[in-house]
Amino acid sequence: MAGSMAQAQSQSFNVVDIKIEGNRQATSNLILSVVGIKKGDDLTATVTQDALRRLYGLGFFKDIEILAEEVTGGLNIIIKVTELPKLRNLIFEGNKEIKSGKLKDELGLTTSHYLSNNLVFEKKNKIIDLYGEKGYFMADVKYELKYNDDSTQADLIYKINEGSKVKVExxxxxxxxxxxxxxxxxxxxxxxxxxxxxxxxxxxxxxxxxxxxxxxxxxxxxxxxxxxxxxxxxxxxxxxxxxxxxxxEGPRYYFGKTTFSGNEVLPANILEKALKYREGEIFDNEKFDESFYELYFLYQEKGHLHVRLIDDRKTRDTLIDINFDIAEGLPSEVNLVRIIGNTRTKEKVIRREMTLRPGQVFHRSLLLRSIRDIMQLNYFGNVTPDIIDLPSGDVDLTVTVEEKPTAQVSAGAGYS
Structure with a gap:
């Protein structure tokens, strides 16, 4: 603040006129719209401070003054701004490990950016962080601004000393x-x-x-x-x-006893054979997970696609006892089998290789056998099954085939 406004901190004055000075790239209309002060407004210290805050918030200016001149009927206001330079060129020197294009992308600077000290310093630290991610913790970055003749634009030059990668001693x-x-x-x-x-x-x-x-x-x-x-x-x-x-580190644990509950379709002795661990072995989460999936596949083979397995673990000293609580559900039947992707091969040629058919209880082994037999026709580069659950608990099966180019089909092979 300058002029009579320095004496008006607790008073209100009528704005008679308002002018903008010093702006070269930012338009006067933009500045006036951000300031929010118009002819006829009451001007107070609070209004002035808010106007300064909003103008600095644009990030366009290095310095801003709001001056006042007392005239008949109130005050003439002059807003004097000193603009920051706009980015003309972004240049990197000394960089080998990170290409200039990569650095530009990461910094996100364009010619629409005004170059404040905070922005330039922030981007310098970003470069240092990028080198740190690559193991160059001792990288040093300096910067220089080269202005054009009227100082409205500047080249921003980052001078990088990469140093060498830090080694783990x-x-x-x-x-x-x-x-x-x-x-x-x-x-x-x-x-x-x-x-x-x-x-x-x-x-x-x-x-x-x-x-x-x-x-x-x-x-x-x-x-x-x-x-x-x-x-x-x-x-x-x-x-x-x-x-x-x-x-x-904590204590070392071992597999304890494993029991099963809720199982009727498959007896415990069959389920135990699927386990990848034995009682007394060191507890290994990987072996436990493999066992869990093997149990699931056993039930899938019997058509129980919606089986629910819950493991209940209890610790005895350093032993972990496990009970698998099993909700077997009902076996799922195959409702429909759809064949898609075949343009030259007749559908019946594919269907006659299918061991798993509509009306049958779903068996995982039959699905795998069907896919294998279709592939052995040597007409297809890939065969992909997709099991679709139905509200009834049954399933539809979609088999997607990718036919080989004609030249790749073995001599003597037919399509009918």
Missing amino acids: KVFLTGNVRVKADDIIGKMRNRKRGFLKSSNFDKEKYPEDKDKIIEYLHQQGYIDAYLKSDSIAVDSASNKMSIYLDIY
Whole structure:
């Protein structure tokens, strides 16, 4: 504020006239519409402060002054602005690992952007982050603005010193009691590796590394294990990194007794044969999941496509007892079989190879046999089945075939 407005902080004045000065690219109409002050308005300190806030919010101006001149009937208002330069060219120097086109896409700067200090600094940090993601933690970025003759535009030049990739010198692991640190760290991509293998830090692989070490512990029976904390430290002098991991290992668990309830179609001794683990073995989630799916496939083979399996686990010391509660449901029958995709091969040729047909109870093995026999005709590059559930509990089956080009069909093969 300047002139008599400095003495009018608690007063209201009538606006007689309002002018804009200093604008070169932003139009006066735009500035006036954002300011929201018109001839005849009452001007107060609050109105003035709100106008300044809105103008700066545009991001177009380096400096703004609202000056007032006392005249008969009120005040003449002059809004003086100093515009920021608009981006003319975006230039990168020194970049090899990240191409200029990639950097431009990531920064998202266009010639419509005004170059404020905050914006230029923000994009500089974005470049540093991009290099950090590629393992160049010591990358240094400086910038320079080169103005045109009237300073309305500027070339923004980012000068990049990429440095070299940070190498992992050592992984420090704490919290492990029974499992050797080397066995756990050995599951990581980011670790100090042999002479012929790269030890460069790969930021994208780091989250996977943290998941892998916990998955490994779970597979070893330590199903309560989790990562308590992790951190990294880079020695700028040597450009080498240390990784610090602290885990909770917990007790080691073993498979206990496995029981079944709700099963009538399949007896327990048949279900037990599908299990991929035995009582007393180290508990392994992967083996448990495989067993779960094998049980499901057993029922699918019997036509029970809507079987529901719920596992109830109970812990006895370090033993995990499992009961599979089974809701078998009713077997599903095949309602319709649709053949699609055949343009040269007659449908009856395909249907006569189908072992699984309408009216039959669905059997997974019959479906697989049908697909195999259709493929053996040597007319098709691919055969894809799709099982469609019906409200009745039965299913429709759609078989989609992809016919081979005529030249690829074996000599002597027919289509009728």
